[in-house]
Amino acid sequence: MNKAQRLVELMMTVNRRRKFTAGELAQQFGVSKRTILRDLQELGEIGVPLYSEAGPHGGYQVVRERMLPAIAFTLEEATALFFASHALRHYASLPFEEAAASALGKFYLCLPGEVRERIDRMKDRFDLVIPERLAEAPLLPRLLEAAVGQETLLITYTSEERGTERLIQPVGIYADRGFWYCPAYCFLRGGYRLFRCDRILSAEAAERPDDAAELRDVHLGNWEARRRTPKASLLVEARLSEQGVIRCQAERHLAPLIRRSPDGGGQLQGHVAASELDYMAGLLAGLGLDASVQGPPELIGLVRRRLTDWLDHYGGIEKGAEDPA
Secondary structure, eight states, X not given: OOHHHHHHHHHHHHHHOSOBOHHHHHHHHTSOHHHHHHHHHHHXXXXXXXXXXXXXXXXXXXOXXXXXXXXXXXXXXXXXXXXXXXGGGGOSOOTTHHHHHHHHHHHHHHSOHHHXXXXXXXXXXXXXXXXOOOOOOTTHHHHXXXXXXXXXXXXXXXXXXXXXXXXXXXXXXXXXXXXXXXXXXXXXXXXXXXXXXXXXXXXXXXXXXXXXXXXXXXXXXXXXXXXXXXXXXXXXXXXXXXXXXXXXHTSTTTGGGEEEOTTSOEEEXXXXXXXXXXXXXXXXXHTGGGEEEEEOHHHHHHHHHHXXXXXXXXXXXXXXXXXXX
């Protein structure tokens, strides 16, 4: 390989390794020790923070507060990274908002002119749009930090009904259609719960209960499998048309409950907490003829009540409407 390629690979190699010698690098790259010493000197001149230790057990190290190495991106890779970060601007809150904006600006300015021109031409022709939400979630960095550090937090959480204090251990945070969510183990409920981050008003470090189970292996990919079915739950069943399946699949928590039929329609079946029945009634009633609720009776009654309320609400429109002719 030529010198330029060797310097790039050498930069990535020394950044990965905690300690190394010139002899080890010379053998790895198939060059003389003198050549490697010159290469290391050049890396130091361009800002790679190296220091050496003399003696039989000495060698080279990269200082702990190391800089990331330069990476050679292709045109497609640079464009993909830019727009992946650019799409984050649609969120009212981010766990690393200032850092993301700063990194994107640096990345854009360091790109070659032809790549910047290509990105500028694509800005009005490609986007990843999410629903705009006015609700801000300023505690995202704290929640993410607690999830990574396995911390316990005392939070103040407000729902549609009331505000409560909860002792939780966050699993992580994720965004869904413009809202941020925090799955967490709730010590009050004795199980995993999903919290809307914009409804978390405060979060303070707290002592973890002595008898609490170890949660280190729980993450965003498996927390739902460990979620217990609430004791006060009911089996919800509904037949769906093809359009009903499509609309229900857009609801993240409903998608796993859907079994699709060969004709494109399907069946929604699963246990739902009794406290969520009213929400389910509104969702299924909104599907109109694309959903047919089969049970439980409580849900059927709530759907009927919704439809009756809608008829009462709009019943006077036809009577009072003027004939456009």
